[in-house]
Amino acid sequence: MTIELERDQRQEAVASIERYFAENMEERIGNIAAGALLNFFLEEIGPLVYNQAVAEVQERLGRRVAEIDLEVHEDPFTYWQKQGKPRRK
Template identity: 35%
Template sequence: MAIELTKEETASIVPSLQKYFREELDQEISEMRAKMVLSYFLKEIGPFAYNKGVKDAEAFFRGKVEDLTATCFEDGLTYWVKKRT
């Protein structure tokens, strides 16, 4: 599953790719080539990053759910215990 970006997101990423190629690889690339590189990364690398994010989120929420009992547990008969004191 390729990650799809909006036109605005693509427009903000393309100059960064062009700058990276220019400053790190000493190559000038056109807007069209930068979009092609971005498309390639989104199709080939994006799913790995997406899946990692999903796994991290799942682990986070599983940790919270496992602690749900401790977080939400209320001792029974609190009315009478509190009334005596």
């Protein structure tokens, strides 16, 4: 699965890579090289991050599904209790 970025997101990512190189590396990186580096990271590391995010969402949803019975549980045979009438013996 290829991770695709929208055009404006891609431009911001490339600009961020260029800035990172300008501020932290001894040499600058050009726009084309920054785009290629972004492609590499999206293809090589992107799936790892994506899969981890999916696993975390599955875990969170699993916990929520397990708690549904607590949220929606209704006790049966409560009509008479709601009416305030004691049970006949």
